[in-house]
Amino acid sequence: MPKERIHRFEHGGKRYAIDPETCFCFECDAISWDVLEYYPDVSVNQIYHALADKHPRGELAEVVSELEWLRSTKSILTTPKREELGKRFEVERGLKRVVLRLPHINAQEAPRTESTDAPAAADQLGRRALELLLGRAREQKTLTLEFLEVGHVQNPQRVVQLCEDAARAARLAGKELTVAVWVTDVELAKTPKALEGHAVGAKLEIKDAQGVAAHLGGLARQGPATLARLAKTLQPEAPGVAGRIVVCPKHPEFGGVVPALDNAGFKIIELDLDGAYAADPRLEPQTMLAGLSQSAVYYAEKLRAHNYFRLDPIAPLFWRIYNGSPQPRSDPAGTNELAVDETGHVYPSWRLMGREEFRLGALQDGIIDEERLAEFENVGSVTTAACMRCWARNLCGGGTAAVHHALTGSFRTPCPDWCNAQREWMAAAVSAFNILSSAGVNFSRVYNTLASSAKPSLFALARAAFRMTVGMRPIEEADAAMLARWENWSDAAYFVYDESAVLMATRYDREMDALHPRGIDHELILLRKSGAPFGLLKIRPEQTPGTARAFVYLRNEADYAADSVRRGFRAILKEAGAQQSLRSFTVPAMKWEKKFAEFLLALGFSKAGTQREAVYLHGHYHDVDLYAGCTEKL
Incomplete structure (x- = not known):
């Protein structure tokens, strides 16, 4: 067949x-x-x-x-070409992530011995785990070293020192390292009813190891933690720091988990369903669908109301559909990920730690069973028989080895009931995606929410610059009718001074522009505080480094004179120059766009010249004025 x-x-x-x-x-x-x-x-x-x-x-x-x-x-x-077909079976080489479970240290109860229970041995374990990561990274440049603890961070000073040592070694090796601290089985004070019986964890990812000490305090406190305190710890509003709360369902009644955490203020929430199946194979996939469905319905309602937060694993699935990014393998176990337990034993994944049949070796011996490790190269939908003809293979990615082992006893054989449940919720996700896309939900904003970064995107800059004046977002499929109405028969330079403009844009044309944007263009819609669109901005980098062409269109000419709009544009262009390495902008304006020209001059632009007969419109050639502005002088 x-x-x-x-x-x-x-x-x-x-x-x-x-x-x-x-x-x-x-x-x-x-x-x-x-x-x-x-x-x-x-x-x-x-x-x-x-x-x-x-x-x-x-x-x-x-x-x-x-x-x-x-x-x-x-x-x-x-x-696909023959070469592309061959590449599907090639495994991405190089370790990207090592998870290290740190040993519990209690100086008052545990004697100092030569075992890994001693602090000195724990430090040595951390250094050896780093050597494993750097030694097997190969050509990979972006790495993650993750420390796994139970309850709370037992010794924050030790973790800080390990992170700083790891960052120093990674810089010398020419790698970009992110350190993560994951605390499982966090004890909550006044546990909400929706979370009763489920395991709660907290994870912090920090790109700058020098800042670990400043953000680790909240995870190091002993005793029960309130959701409010946990939310503050995991969302420090600092560049390069991202936090999430992770809930591993222990029974099918988890439909209220996401609403409870959303109301508590968490912006990145993860439902660890793989961890649930791996920990308790008795859970039936079909019974878990109800809780996942309730979570998805709540999430969809919040997104339709433009209340953006990230819910994994639903948000990454939406992103793969939106971005056209097939995922033939979702589990990096054994290829891009390894795990080390508190005794130094190495495993293909942190989900398989403690299972003797998956132990690959020990750090202290310096030996890893390469033949056993190579068996994990055949994980994923490309080489799994049950996945090859499944329509959801590139959305599911073949599942995880730990789940398959728990449900069938073989890490390469999916459970049929699990596969049926996967297909059912993948179909629901595709349906939800189309409904949300038509409603104007922006999935790049959903997926990339809400972790601060050292270099924010152009969209993030726009939000910051216009926070007190107007809003800004990328064009979306739901905007097609409005964009076609704005463009048809308009004589603004935004539309006519462009090789793609025909002055008769259809709704279908604009839907395709939103779904398949040109890679070099950033086209954004300007919004009033009420959310009503009132203009367009498009930025296109030019061949000369540091320069870009900007196109601006406001539906109502009176808005060109508004002080709030002028302040917002000046701020966003200056921020774009600082963060996107753009030093100068060139903006075209038709001769009859007098108010637009006054707007540009008020921003600090100056007339750089005129392109003679650059636009053919209504049976005549027309000149186009070009205005240039340096970001340092705006």
Whole structure:
């Protein structure tokens, strides 16, 4: 039986189609649903003949042409070259992450011996784990060293010292290191009813090891922690620091976990379902679907209200669909990840620590069983028989080795019940994605929320600059009708001084612009405080380093004179110059855009020249004025 090239399914009374290879999905109407029963396996004339009694030929031709357009843009039905097919079976080499479970130290109760219970031996264990990470990193440049503790950080001074030593060694090796501290089984004070019976953990990821000491205090306190205190610890509002709360469900009643944590103020929440199955194989995947469904429904409602937070594993799945990023392997165990327990024994993954059959060796011996380790190269949907013909293979990624071992006894054999549950919630996720996308939800904002970074994105800069004046966001599919209405017959330079403008943009054209933006362009919608759109901004880097061309359009000309808008533009251009290495901007304006020209001059731009007869419009050639501005002088 050949692989399904386009998978069709129904969910919630609606019909959808997805390309299993590219993960591109869309909602189907009655005609496209019928066409996809045959397309692309038969000829177009055969489709016309088979459906002649159900649909007009003209409408069938329109659907086929849209599918062919998606095919030509490589959104669906891509034909990989022979070299690309071979690369699918290649394993990404180089260690990216090592998880180290630190030994418990209690100086009053534990005697000092030669064992790993002594502080000196614990420090040595940390240094050896770092040697393992750097020694097997190969060409990988971005690495993570994660310290795993139970209850709270037992010895914060030791962890700080280990982090600083690791950062120093990574810099010398030319690597970028992120250190993470993960505390499992956190005891909560006044545990909400929704969290009763579930395991709660807290994780901090810090890019600058010098700042570990400043952020570790909240995780080092002994005794029960309130959700408010935990939220403050995990969200310090500091550059390069990201925190999340991790909940591992212990029973199927976990539908209220996400609402409880959202109301407590957490911005990154993770439901560790893999950990639940690995810890208790008696959990039935179908019974867990109800809790996951409740969480997904709540999450979707919050996103539709533009209340953005990140919920894993749902947000990464939305991102893969939105970004067209297939994931043939989701578990890095044994290839890009290794784990070390408190005695120095090495395992393929932290989820497999303590299982003797997966022990690969010991740090103190300096020996790892390479043959046993190589067995984990065959994990993932590409080499797993049950996954090869599954339509959700590039969304699921083949699952995790620990879950398969717990449910079937083999780390390479998925449990059929688990697979059925995966497909069911993947279908629900595809349905939710299409609904949310049509409602204007921005998935890049969802996925990248809300960790501070040393170099914020252009969108983050825009939000900061316009916080007190106007808002800003990327264009979205739901904006298509408005954008087409703004563009049609407009004589603004934003539209006419552009090789792609035809002054007759259709809604379909603008939907494609939102779904498949040109990589060099940043096109953003300007919003009033009420959320109503009132203009557009597009930035396009030029060939000369440090320079960019900016296009600006405000729907109401009176807004060009508004002080709040001028302040916001000046701030965002200066911040973009500082963070995106842009030193100067060139902005085009038509001769008749007098108020726009005054706006640019008020910002600090000056007229740099005129391009003669640069635009052909209404039967005549027109000159275009160019205004230049240096970010340092704005």
